[in-house]
Structure formats: structure tokens, C-alpha cells
Amino acid sequence: MLWSRGKYGAGMTDEGDGGRITLRIRDGIADLRLNRPAKMNALDEPLVEALLAAAARLRREAGLRAVVMSGEGASFCAGLDMANFAAVASGSGAGLLTGRLADRTHGPANRFQHLALVWRELPVPVIAALHGSVFGGGLQIALGADLRFATPDAQLALLEIRWGIVPDMGGTLLLRDLIGADLIRDLTYTGRILSGDEAARLGLVTRTCPDPHAAALEAAREIAARNPDAIRAAKRLLNLADDATAARILLAESREQDGLLGTPNQMEAVRANMERRSPVFHDRPDEAGG
Numbered sequence: 001m002l003w004s005r006g007k008y009g010a011g012m013t014d015e016g017d018g019g020r021i022t023l024r025i026r027d028g029i030a031d032l033r034l035n036r037p038a039k040m041n042a043l044d045e046p047l048v049e050a051l052l053a054a055a056a057r058l059r060r061e062a063g064l065r066a067v068v069m070s071g072e073g074a075s076f077c078a079g080l081d082m083a084n085f086a087a088v089a090s091g092s093g094a095g096l097l098t099g100r101l102a103d104r105t106h107g108p109a110n111r112f113q114h115l116a117l118v119w120r121e122l123p124v125p126v127i128a129a130l131h132g133s134v135f136g137g138g139l140q141i142a143l144g145a146d147l148r149f150a151t152p153d154a155q156l157a158l159l160e161i162r163w164g165i166v167p168d169m170g171g172t173l174l175l176r177d178l179i180g181a182d183l184i185r186d187l188t189y190t191g192r193i194l195s196g197d198e199a200a201r202l203g204l205v206t207r208t209c210p211d212p213h214a215a216a217l218e219a220a221r222e223i224a225a226r227n228p229d230a231i232r233a234a235k236r237l238l239n240l241a242d243d244a245t246a247a248r249i250l251l252a253e254s255r256e257q258d259g260l261l262g263t264p265n266q267m268e269a270v271r272a273n274m275e276r277r278s279p280v281f282h283d284r285p286d287e288a289g290g
Contacts, residue, residue, distance in 0.1 A: 020050040022072075023057075028065030028228075029220045030058055037073025042081040043137050048115060051141075055118040063283050065224035065231070067122060068216040069145060070129040077138025079159060101168065109170065112137070116170040119144035120239060123232045125223055129212035130196065130205070135159045140167060143174035146235070147219070149212035150205045154196035161191040177242055179203050227265045228281055 024031045032054055034041040041047070058067060071077055106114035119126040119141070128145035134156045142148050142156075150156070158167050166172075167188060175184045179202055186192070199205040209215040223231060233256040241249050260266050265281045272279035 020047045021054055023054050025061065025064070027221070028063050028224045029217065030061070030064060030067040031217070032058075032067060032069045034069075034071040034077055037071075039081060040075040040078035040133055041071040041073065041138070042078045044081040044083070048112070051115060052111070052118070055122065059122055064124050065228055066124050066220035067119070067126040068129060068213065068220050069119070069126060069141075070213045070216070071131070071138075073132075075132030075138075076128070076130045076134045076154070077141060078133040079136025079138050112168065113170040116140040116144040116174065120146070123235060124228075125220075125231065125235060127216040127219055129216040130154050130156070131212060136167070137169050140169035140171040140174065143171060143178070146238075147206045147216075148204070149215050149219075150196035150199060150208050151210065151212055152195065152197045152208045154199070154205075154208075155193045156196070156199045156204065157191055157193040158187045159191045161189060175204075225278065227260075227269045227279070229263060229265050229284060230260055230269075233260060 019035055022031075022033045022035050034047065034051070036042065036044075036047055058064060101110050101112070103110060105111050106118075109117055116137075119128075125147065126145040127147045127149060128142040130142055130148055130150035131154050132151075134142055134150070134154055136157070136159045139156055139158060158171060160167050172184070172188075175187075183202060187194075194202070194204065196205055196208045200208045207215075237249070237252055237256055240252050244252070265284075268279050268281060
């Protein structure tokens, strides 16, 4: 584990978990990469565990402003490692597809659903940079991000139907706020593959760009330059807006605004705009953990 000093505190490089992920935090921006390129970052037990541990760590990280999530090598994530399907076919009882998925382990979710939903639970925006294959569980993890940037030729699909199963990592829940019900059925029933361009036209992807990782880092830096209290408040509001009543959302807007107006960071944003300079924000003591 290597440390370097950044604008908003310590920067970090973590090559742990057998190299399944890399995590670097600098200037308040976490650069999280799936690191199993020889297998197209397909999900196996060590990678699942590494991602869950990284999310738990980021949730506690003081001074965090944004997270960029990407994949090393030729793809973001090709979904579940095929060895897991081979284990099912052989009846060996090994692999990620064993056990009872209906058991709730993380509030309303099981462990694999939590792997996709946990990015929404982080207190700061998460941007997924997508390229190559973004299939099955890999797509569902990306759906948990706040924003998705993809190459025009990226391939996105809910491939579960090809293996005789259904999307079961929160995809059904996360898709409903992005695309129409008939399109969700189309992708779920057929497993057809969308290009990044088509996914962007349909609303599954935020934007396409030649280098989504670079674009995601640029967007993260722009977010990091804003009032961090307002960014966290905005994410809380947007998460609430997914399924709360109108009255509850309106009240939450007012409460969040009450909590921002007149605070040091909000006043600094005003002064910086009036003085035409870059603002200098400071972390709240209770910022870590949301």
C-alpha cells in the first residue's frame, strides 16, 4: 500500500485482494479498477469480495468527492465467470451460484444485489467508465453508478437468459428509472447486445466518448471542485426521488437546503463566484460515512 499527499488529504494506491482490483485515491477522487484482464474482469469470488470491501472502505473515506469505476484490459466486466456455470452443470456445488439467493444479507438485498446497489449508497457520485464487454452482472454493477460513460463500440447486454436464468443483481430495480418497461423486457427476454451508441440513444448510457475513463476522471474533477456538502445533499435527494412520494421529496429538498444555506462551504461558493476565483472547500468533521 503506497501513500501520497493530495489536495484533499491522503492519496492511496492499494494493490491488495490478490490484485483483483486497484484503488487509488488522490485529490478526493477514487480511481477504482477491476483488475482481472485475462478473464475480461469476469466476476469470481475474490473479485466480488474485493469490490464489496472497496465499497465499504470508500463509504468511510474522509474527504472523498467522487468515484470512477472502470476495468483493466479489453473489457469493463464480462459478467459472471463461466466457471460458475460449469460448476452448476457438473453438480459440484461450488461457485457463486450455490446457496439460497432469497436469504437477505444486506437489508432488502442479498450479497450480489448489494454488489450493484452499494454504489448508489456511497455518499458521493460514482461514474462508471465502460468499454468492451459489459455483460450480465457487469452491466448491473454499472447500473448502480450515478453516471455511465461508454465507448461508442462498447457492448452491453443482459445475457442471463442465454444461461437460462434472469438478471438478479438489482438490474430489474435499477433499469426501471432509466428506460421504458417494454425495452427492459426486450433486453431481458432476448439477451440482445447493444452498442454504446445505441445504449446512449436509449438512455442506458449517459454519454459516449472515445476515452470514457479520461472523461469520467474529468467529470469527477469538476464534481470535486463543487461544494461537497451540496453534492452529498444532492445525491441523497436524487436517491430519495427514485421511489418516495412527492410530499416526502419536497420536504427533503427544503430540509437539505436549510442545512446548506449559510454554512461555511456554501458561503465560500458564493464568495468564489463573486470574486471569480476557484473555491476552497473544507470537509465537515462528520463527512465520512455519508
